[in-house]
Amino acid sequence: MSGGRRFLLVYPRFEPTMWGLQYTLPLIGKKSLLPPLGLMTVAALTPPEYELRLVDMNVRPLTDADLDWADAVLFSAMLPQREALFAAAARAKARGKYIVFGGPFPTSCAEDCRDHADTLVINEAELTWPRFLADWTTGRPQPTYASEEKADMTKSPAPRLDLVDLAAYTSVPLQFSRGCPFQCEFCDIIVMLGRVPRLKNIDQFLSELQSVYDRGYRGQVSVVDDNLIGNGREARRLLEALRVWNESHGNPFYYFCQASTNLADDPALLKALVDARFVLVFVGIETPSLESLRETKKFQNTRGSLLDRVQTLQKAGLHVMGGFIVGFDNDGPDIFEKQKAFIAAAAIPNVYISPLVALPGTPLYDRMGREGRLIPGEEKNHTFISGYTNIRFPWPMGPFLDNHRELLSTVYGAKAYFQRSFESLRRLPRSRNPWHRWKTWRAEMRVFFSVVPGVRAARLQRRSPWAAWRGLVATARGFFGGMDPTFRWAALRFVVRVAFFLPERLPWVFHFICMGYHFNRMTRERLLPELDRRRAALEVAA
DSSP: OTTOSEEEEEEOOOOOOTTTOTTTGGGGTOSBSOOOHHHHHHHHHSOTTSEEEEEETTTSOOOHHHHHHOSEEEEEOOGGGHHHHHHHHHHHHHTTOEEEEESHHHHHOHHHHGGGOSEEEOSOHHHHHHHHHHHHHTTOOOSEEOOSSOOOGGGOOOOOGGGSOGGGBSEEEEOSEEOOSOOOTTOSHHHHHOSSOEEOOHHHHHHHHHHHHHTTOOEEEEEOOSOTTSSHHHHHHHHHHHHHHHHHTTOOEEEEEEOOGGGGGOHHHHHHHHHTTEEEEEEEEEOSOHHHHHHTTOGGGSSSOHHHHHHHHHHHTOEEEEEEEEOOTTOOTTHHHHHHHHHHHHTOSSEEEEEOOOOTTSHHHHHHHHTTOBOTTGGGGOOSSSSOOSBOOSSOHHHHHHHHHHHHHHHTSHHHHHHHHHHHHHHSOOOSOHHHHHHHHHHHHHHHHHHOHHHHHHHHTTOOHHHHHHHHHHHHHHHHHTSOHHHHHHHHHHHHHHHHHOGGGGGGHHHHHHHHHHHHHHIIIIIHHHHHHHHHHHHHHO
């Protein structure tokens, strides 16, 4: 009831997606990729007199006991969680609970959410959540709390890590900045968070990192800024401070980030990123078509060769992941072959390829609306599985789906995937000095042992090296035993090839096999059947 002091914070379940790694997680003893940073931040914004409980439905079920405990239930969700959000909210409402929605999906699709919640707390929580709390305590909460202003990141509190079990996740998320200076037509980040990057203080970020360290976590930290280098000068200052922090703490973490491709144009910034132990970077490449890049206003990708940029990142020591889109107006009939050739030449193992989608609130959505090209009512059918779009393309949809299917089958096939993986490892910097290679192997084994479940458990319990070895063997048996034979043999050949030609990179085969297994199985069991279903529906409609 209004005014109560027990808040249940709920993160709805994700259906399997390409980046969710749901097929791989059981093999490595994890439940989900990342804990919900938004809800942990909301918890930190909540005064201590409130009792809080956080349920990530990707880690454990939401129980009736959880709901009965709460006075109000706050849900945060992204677009792929839409149906799970509505179902969980209906359960809570059926038990008489006050329902609050927040997060990216309610912010961009408020009208879709209004009938499912008592209150929408949208935009940035630092500005809107305190206003809700003030009205909640007086028993007069309003239907909507929104703000056109942007939050001062220096006043954003450290997330409440104590509300989640970090061991259930593959990575811990932290944030340094919000916003991106570019103007990609399809992107909703610049709509929600603005084009002027807003940053935390460096000491503020390092304090949050120290909290992660103090909780005993070791392994991957994901800096989840949509573009870490949106403010290159401040990013460089952060990276230098982070390098010093890492060294003073014995290098307990390695890092992931998202960045624009112009990272490759700044050698000093790129070196600072690698020196700060960033090993994984996601870049939005979108398309090798220069005309399509100009169409979508992704001008940062039109300067110079995208292939050269990717190779520059790889040769600096970064494992590159990439996002790709098909369906721009300027895409010709050969775009699928061009995408296939680019991905192979770039040697990007882990890629996400999807049709162009007009997200609500974006410039693309507005333009498609003006041109009468939005498919009415299609938003409710949004899926991140395969083949979905809410746009009428200027070409027949049947051949588009056929070509998209062939592209996915090739790119995510085991042979092509492991060839790209090997080539990407070959491009990493390699010393001719055997001692330096030994040091590289030791450093990467340390990363490997920080994430392999059996080995990690043995080390934490300070057991013998023999116990760690047994943990590794047990993990390997469960790992390879869960694979279909075709993929297993391709993976084993990849292991042998790396061991023979690039032995110092051997620890990274675990990463690539994990990712490839999920992508391969997701493609076979979900993406291709969904494309076939959509193709059949077109035939029936015709």
